[in-house]
Structures are given as structure tokens and as C-alpha cells.
Amino acid sequence: MHTISDDLRLDHRAALPAEIALLRAKYPVPQWPAHTNYGELAAFWLQVHDALRAEGAALARVSEDFREGRTDIAAFERAFAPRLRAYLQHLEGHHRIEDAHYFPRFRNLDKRLIYGFDLLENDHEIIHEQLLSVVDSARSLLQAFAVGDDALRYGVDTYAERADRLLVLVKQHLADEEEIVIPSILEYGELALR
Ligand SMILES: [Fe+2]
Ligand SMILES: [Fe+2]
Structure with a gap:
């Protein structure tokens, strides 16, 4: 695995440079669905990403609604842990399949793709x-529900700050990954990835 240069790390970059998103210019997004190599895998990949974006937005809404007084403590306490757990399980499950199954296959297709997939794995x-830091703050928040007042306010703020940071990282990762994965599928076809 390559060491990823500091400016290209997920927590530092704003976009992928053209030398990493090698095939981005060759396959502009509006042309993806009509391409002959756009099949079930590409569509499914984008669907999973859209689902993660929607679940992430719903998760953010739960703490936002409570912090802005639109829901009470009881509703927040009921909603936040199950929603967080479901989101994190989906996210980690998706990353496991990518790391174990798909990324190694992409690396085998073309040497020039290796750095990009190492970068995504580093993401x-x-x-x-x-x-892990979100889970840690979520545990403290669960304990703070029993204490109330200042402890609860602090618990919610810390949790929300860390969860928001996670969602920002995931959002950037999903967008950048699509710029690498979908053009690679269009270039080489889905059969090569089975
Ligand atoms: Fe990923
Ligand atoms: Fe992904």
C-alpha cells in the first residue's frame, strides 16, 4: 500500500487532482448512464452511496432537531442511538466489501489505478x-441522558460536532470514490470485477 501524501489525505483535500481521477475527464458524469459498460454494478454502487448520503442527512437531522428545540429529550433519546448504529453498520459494511472484494480487483485491472485505490482505502x-470518536461521544451522551442539564447539553454538543465531522468526511469520500470507480467500470466493464 502506498503512503498517501499529506495534501491528498481525505481530511486535507477538497477534490481529487486529475492524475488520481485518471479517467474522470474521459467519462463526464452526464454520459455515465448511457454508456454500454454502465450496468448493474455501477448503478448499485451509486444507489448505495445515495442511501448513505440520505441516512447521514437523517442522522444529522435528529440532533439538529433536538438542539433547535423541535423535538424533546425523550424523542431524541429514542431516535439517536438506533439511527446512529444503523448508519455506522451500513457504512462499515460497505467499506469492508470495497476493501476486501472490489478494490483489489480494480488494482489488478490497471497499474495506474493502484494509487487511487490505495488513497480510497486510506480514506x-x-x-x-x-x-470511533463518534461512538465514544455517543456512549458519553447515553450516560448524560441520566444526568440531564449541563452534562446533557455538553454531551449533545460534543456528539453532534464529531458526527458532523464524520458526515463531512464521508460526503467527500463518496464523491471522490465515484469519480474513480464509475469511470474505471466504464473503461474496463463489469465482468472484470466479478
Ligand atoms: Fe469507499
Ligand atoms: Fe463506496
Whole structure:
């Protein structure tokens, strides 16, 4: 695995440079669905990403609604842990399949793709670190529900701050991954990835 240069790390970059998103210019997004190599796998990949975006937005809404007084403590306490658990399980499950199954196949297709997939795998590690920090703050928040007042306010703020940071990282990762994965599928076809 390549070491990822500092400016290209998920927590530092704003976009992928053209030398990493090698095939991005060759396959502009509006042309993806009409391409002959756009099949079930590409469509499914994008569907999973859209689902993660929607679940992430719903998760953010739960703490936002409570912090802005639109829901009470009881509703927040009921909603936040199950929603967080479901989101994190989906996210980690998706990353596991990518790391174990798909990324190695993409690397075998074309040597020039290796650095990009190493970078995406490094993104998963950065996301995982942030996820652990979110889980940690979620545990403290669950304890703070019993204490109330200041402890609860502090618990919610810390949790929301860390969860928001996680969602920002995931959002960037999903967008960048699509710019690498979908053009690679269009270039080489889905059969090569089975
Ligand atoms: Fe990923
Ligand atoms: Fe993904």
C-alpha cells in the first residue's frame, strides 16, 4: 500500500487532482448512464452511496432537531442511538466489501489505478478513526441522558460536532470514490470485477 501524501489525505483535500481521477475527464458524469459498460454494478454502487448520503442527512437531522428545540429529550433519546448504529453498520459494511472484494480487483485491472485505490482505502481508515470518536461521544451522551442539564447539553454538543465531522468526511469520500470507480467500470466493464 502506498503512503498517501499529506495534501491528498481525505481530511486535507477538497477534490481529487486529475492524475488520481485518471479517467474522470474521459467519462463526464452526464454520459455515465448511457454508456454500454454502465450496468448493474455501477448503478448499485451509486444507489448505495445515495442511501448513505440520505441516512447521514437523517442522522444529522435528529440532533439538529433536538438542539433547535423541535423535538424533546425523550424523542431524541429514542431516535439517536438506533439511527446512529444503523448508519455506522451500513457504512462499515460497505467499506469492508470495497476493501476486501472490489478494490483489489480494480488494482489488478490497471497499474495506474493502484494509487487511487490505495488513497480510497486510506480514506476508509480515516473515516474509521472518526467513527470511533463518534461512538465514544455517543456512549458519553447515553450516560448524560441520566444526568440531564449541563452534562446533557455538553454531551449533545460534543456528539453532534464529531458526527458532523464524520458526515463531512464521508460526503467527500463518496464523491471522490465515484469519480474513480464509475469511470474505471466504464473503461474496463463489469465482468472484470466479478
Ligand atoms: Fe469507499
Ligand atoms: Fe463506496
